Amino acid sequence: MMRNFEEVTAFLGHWGRFQQVVFFLLLASTIPNGLGFVSVVFISAIPKHHCKIPDVNLTLEWLSVIIPAKIINGHQELSSCTRYKLDVVRNYSAQGLLPGIDVNLTNLEEESCLDGWNYSKEIFQSTIVSQFDLVCNDGWKQPFSSTVYFLGVLFGSFFAGHIADRYGRKPVFFITMAVQTVFTVALIFSPSWVIFAIIFFISGMGQMANYVAAFVLGTETLSGKIRILFSSLGVCLGFTIGSLSVPLIAFLLRDWKPFLLATSLPALIYLLLWWFIPESPRWLFSQGRLEEAEAIIRKAAKMNKVEAPEDIFSDYCTEKELSECKEAKPNVLDLLRNRKMRPITPILWLVWFTLLTGYYGLTLNSGNLSSDPYLSTFISAAVELPAYIFVWLTMQYLPRRLTLIGVTLLGGLALFFIQLVPKSLPPLSITLEMLGKYGFTSGATLVFTYTAEIYPTPIRSTATGTCSIFSRVGTCIAPFLFQLREIYEHLPYILLGSMTLISALAILFLPETFGKPLPETIGQMSERTRVKCPCLTQRPKSVVDLESRM
Numbered sequence: 001m002m003r004n005f006e007e008v009t010a011f012l013g014h015w016g017r018f019q020q021v022v023f024f025l026l027l028a029s030t031i032p033n034g035l036g037f038v039s040v041v042f043i044s045a046i047p048k049h050h051c052k053i054p055d056v057n058l059t060l061e062w063l064s065v066i067i068p069a070k071i072i073n074g075h076q077e078l079s080s081c082t083r084y085k086l087d088v089v090r091n092y093s094a095q096g097l098l099p100g101i102d103v104n105l106t107n108l109e110e111e112s113c114l115d116g117w118n119y120s121k122e123i124f125q126s127t128i129v130s131q132f133d134l135v136c137n138d139g140w141k142q143p144f145s146s147t148v149y150f151l152g153v154l155f156g157s158f159f160a161g162h163i164a165d166r167y168g169r170k171p172v173f174f175i176t177m178a179v180q181t182v183f184t185v186a187l188i189f190s191p192s193w194v195i196f197a198i199i200f201f202i203s204g205m206g207q208m209a210n211y212v213a214a215f216v217l218g219t220e221t222l223s224g225k226i227r228i229l230f231s232s233l234g235v236c237l238g239f240t241i242g243s244l245s246v247p248l249i250a251f252l253l254r255d256w257k258p259f260l261l262a263t264s265l266p267a268l269i270y271l272l273l274w275w276f277i278p279e280s281p282r283w284l285f286s287q288g289r290l291e292e293a294e295a296i297i298r299k300a301a302k303m304n305k306v307e308a309p310e311d312i313f314s315d316y317c318t319e320k321e322l323s324e325c326k327e328a329k330p331n332v333l334d335l336l337r338n339r340k341m342r343p344i345t346p347i348l349w350l351v352w353f354t355l356l357t358g359y360y361g362l363t364l365n366s367g368n369l370s371s372d373p374y375l376s377t378f379i380s381a382a383v384e385l386p387a388y389i390f391v392w393l394t395m396q397y398l399p400r401r402l403t404l405i406g407v408t409l410l411g412g413l414a415l416f417f418i419q420l421v422p423k424s425l426p427p428l429s430i431t432l433e434m435l436g437k438y439g440f441t442s443g444a445t446l447v448f449t450y451t452a453e454i455y456p457t458p459i460r461s462t463a464t465g466t467c468s469i470f471s472r473v474g475t476c477i478a479p480f481l482f483q484l485r486e487i488y489e490h491l492p493y494i495l496l497g498s499m500t501l502i503s504a505l506a507i508l509f510l511p512e513t514f515g516k517p518l519p520e521t522i523g524q525m526s527e528r529t530r531v532k533c534p535c536l537t538q539r540p541k542s543v544v545d546l547e548s549r550m
Contacts, residue, residue: 014222032263033210038247047119058090179202179203240385341455347509400514415494
């Protein structure tokens with residue numbers, strides 16, 4: 001009978017030098033992911049702009065009014081996309097007629113910005129919007145740039161997850177890191193928006209694929225409470241360190257090209273980690289590669305200064321089970337073809353879609369919450385730290401299912417209440433939006449770990465990558481989500497809140513994984529998929545019992 005992998009390797013301990021190296025190196029590897037994701041907020045920011053007026057002979061009076069004033073959201077602002085017809089204004093100016101006195105401005109014909117735009121440099125020296133004129137008739141290209149990026153993330157998540165289950169976690173981890181870094185640097189050489197969008201897509205393919213690979217590699221290599229610490233706090237902490245650094249770098253470097261260099265080039269250092277980060281021994285064994293798995297474990301034992309058994313895997317499984325490990329090659333179709341996985345997989349797809357749409361939508365909107373996008377983006381990123389700590393603590397003591405339902409409802413209800421806040425209290429609206437961000441961050445963090453605990457080793461990376469695909473569909477929508485305010489101010493919050501209610505109900509039908517070791521085979525997963533009422537989920541009798549089962 002196959003023993004649990006963690007029982008076989010228990011002699012290594014949970015927190016020796018080997019685990020410390022893996023933990024902190026993988027944590028550091030996710031810093032570029034946080035840098036890359038939040039940088040989208042600043043490189044695609046829209047500076048204030050209005051039509052460029054060529055050097056023509058106009059009086060000061062006409063120069064001061066040639067840009068029409070518009071009422072936008074109850075405030076009078078200069079038009080961003082039109083000017084009074086230049087030829088007409090030039091004639092009036094030549095005749096010495098004064099605007100508003102001799103000429104009624106409301107009767108003047110307007111024209112588009114035929115000579116381009118002037119962009120304010122008060123906040124940003126340059127963004128891709130000012131570089132490629134992504135405003136007015138081409139304004140759709142601004143949110144679509146972010147969508148293209150997240151489409152790359154979607155494709156990268158799918159293919160990287162499938163390849164990682166076929167060829168290993170480590171190669172995918174480093175290849176996607178290289179793709180993310182090289183193509184992000186290449187963005188600054190883009191001669192046009194079309195070329196920029198193509199390179200941005202490829203850069204996105206490496207972005208979260210690298211994060212998922214690091215997450216799965218750490219989850220399978222570490223064990224016990226250290227695995228919970230890594231999956232709920234460690235890997236997320238690296239991402240947040242990167243996110244918190246972005247507003248500071250953007251404040252110091254307000255031009256999008258040097259900003260991208262500063263946020264991408266440091267990742268080249270992480271490519272040197274190839275010689276320090278091992279392949280997942282758990283995955284190697286699931287592929288029947290016992291000698292390679294044993295070599296890594298023996299090296300880990302040497303680093304931890306413990307003695308390894310003479311034959312580590314002698315009683316891990318029978319010859320028949322080992323043969324099944326070698327022959328079994330699950331693929332993405334098994335997520336729906338297998339009778340036990342079929343009801344679970346669509347629910348997780350829905351939950352991932354909802355939580356990541358909310359998380360990315362609120363993050364991308366952070367730059368619009370106040371007049372200082374650097375401060376509001378920093379606060380939005382800082383909210384994630386207590387969320388990660390909360391998830392880490394609750395994962396040690398509370399069932400996964402009830403916790404996930406709770407934080408999902410918290411995120412949705414906080415957004416629902418925003419529409420009840422008077423316009424005279426904008427700080428309260430921002431507070432509720434940050435509370436929503438807290439709930440979505442907690443849920444997105446927890447669902448990563450929850451998914452890894454549900455699916456077995458041979459298909460874990462594929463399952464996580466496939467769930468990530470559905471979440472990336474949400475992130476592709478996220479850049480356009482808050483533009484729905486033009487239809488109704490609170491429509492984005494109502495939509496997000498409604499999706500969380502549906503998702504919270506669906507979570508009730510997922511299996512509980514609290515206190516249980518990671519499943520090694522599809523058969524072990526099948527034994528755990530009997531869904532019970534959440535209130536009947538029992539906690540292990542003691543912490544000692546919990547540790548013995550991990």
